[in-house]
Amino acid sequence: MKLLLATQNRGKIEEISRMLRHLNIELIKPEEEIEVEESGKSFMENAYLKALAYFKRYGIPTLADDSGLVVPSLEGYPGIYSSRFYSLDWGGKEEVQNSKDQANIKKLLRLLEGSKDRRAYFKAVICLMLSEEFYIFAEGVCHGEIAESPRGSAGFGYDPIFKPLGYEKTIAELPPEEKDDLSHRGKAIRKLSHFIEKCKHSIFYQRAHSN
Ligand code: ITT
Numbered sequence: 221m222k223l224l225l226a227t228q229n230r231g232k233i234e235e236i237s238r239m240l241r242h243l244n245i246e247l248i249k250p251e252e253e254i255e256v257e258e259s260g261k262s263f264m265e266n267a268y269l270k271a272l273a274y275f276k277r278y279g280i281p282t283l284a285d286d287s288g289l290v291v292p293s294l295e296g297y298p299g300i301y302s303s304r305f306y307s308l309d310w311g312g313k314e315e316v317q318n319s320k321d322q323a324n325i326k327k328l329l330r331l332l333e334g335s336k337d338r339r340a341y342f343k344a345v346i347c348l349m350l351s352e353e354f355y356i357f358a359e360g361v362c363h364g365e366i367a368e369s370p371r372g373s374a375g376f377g378y379d380p381i382f383k384p385l386g387y388e389k390t391i392a393e394l395p396p397e398e399k400d401d402l403s404h405r406g407k408a409i410r411k412l413s414h415f416i417e418k419c420k421h422s423i424f425y426q427r428a429h430s431n
Contacts (some may be wrong), residue, residue: 221245221246221281221348221416221420221421222245222246222247222248222280222281222415223240223245223247223248223280223281223282223283223416224248224250224274224275224278224280224281224282224283225237225247225248225249225283226250226254226270226271226273226274226282226283226284226285227250227270227285227412228250228253229285229303230376231375231376231377232285232287232376232405233249233404234404235396235399235400235405236285236405236409237320237415238396238397238400238415239400239405239406239409239410240365240409240416241244242414243416243417245416245419245420248278248280250274250278254272254273254277256269256270257269258270258276258286258300260286260300261300262300262345263286263287263288263300263340263343263344263345263359264286264301264331264345264347264359264399264406266286266345266354267284267285267286267346267347267362268284268286268347268357269347269356270284270286270347270349271283271284271347271349271355274353275349275352276352281348281349281350282349283346283347283348283349283350283409283412284346284347284349285338285344285345285346285405285408286300286345286347286383287302287342287343287344287345287346287404287405288300288301288302288303288342288343289302289328289340289341289342289377289378289382290340290341290342291328291332291339291340291366292337292339292340293332293335293337293338293339294311294328294331297310297311298324298328302324302377302378303320303324303377304320305324305327305328305384306320306323306324306326308328311327311330311331312327312330314326314327316328318425319378321377321378324377324378324389325370325378325380325381328366328378328381329366329368329369329370329381332366333366333417338365338366338367339363339364339365340363340364340365340366340382340402341361341362341363341364341425342361342362342364342378342382342403342404342405343359343360343361343362343404344359344360344403344404344405344407344408345357345358345359345408346358346359346360346405346408346409346412348415348416356412356415358408358409358411358412359411360404360405360406360407360408360409360410360411361404362384362402362403362404362407363384363385364382364385364387365382365383365385366381366382366383366403367380367381367382367383367390370390370392371379371389371390371393372390372391372392372393372394373423374391374392374394374396374399375391375392375396375399375429376394379391379392379399380392384402389402393406
């Protein structure tokens with residue numbers, strides 16, 4: 221079975237590949253960037269839009285992840301805008317100096333300066349599309365709080381400022397496998413991996429008959 225990972229985010233590719241390694245399926249990384257207008261109002265809608273765009277281009281089972289960091293004291297921002305939070309007018313734009321991730325982090329810390337309520341959660345919705353008519357979703361959430369300053373170098377995105385519930389360390393200070401155990405993406409992927417395992421042979425069967 222081939223499974224296309226419908227994302228341009230290298231951090232996601234690394235994590236999802238690691239978590240599906242045991243299934244022994246061929247994971248395909250997109251060769252070209254497909255422009256997807258993430259016009260949905262929820263993680264679920266955007267995960268669907270990404271899966272559909274890549275499925276239409278490649279025609280093989282496709283897995284898309286839409287995810288982000290939700291901060292209740294900031295009206296839920298960055299939320300579905302997490303990857304381009306730095307560029308939003310909401311909260312004031314942040315200039316990109318080194319990387320977009322760093323600009324996002326800088327903006328979030330600025331907006332939370334002096335704030336006592338630093339609760340936050342990561343959410344991931346994953347869409348597995350087997351055909352344009354047959355697709356399923358799984359979601360995962362990871363609760364925690366925003367640290368006062370960035371620490372650690374593992375992971376990507378907001379990991380250096382996110383402390384999972386019960387941890388003093390940020391996710392970027394944890395080994396990758398520990399992130400997988402507790403992360404939003406890990407939880408969502410584990411819900412789906414049983415399904416992928418069960419259907420991987422029926423997909424071979426369908427493909428053999430369609431050729
Ligand atoms: P694709 O759309 O190509 O998958 P993207 O990075 O734009 O890549 P999203 O629109 O889903 O993906 O935005 C997700 C953003 O949320 C991501 O860029 C990070 O800023 C943040 N994020 C999601 N999961 C994260 C994680 O595990 N650790 C840190 N930040 C995360």
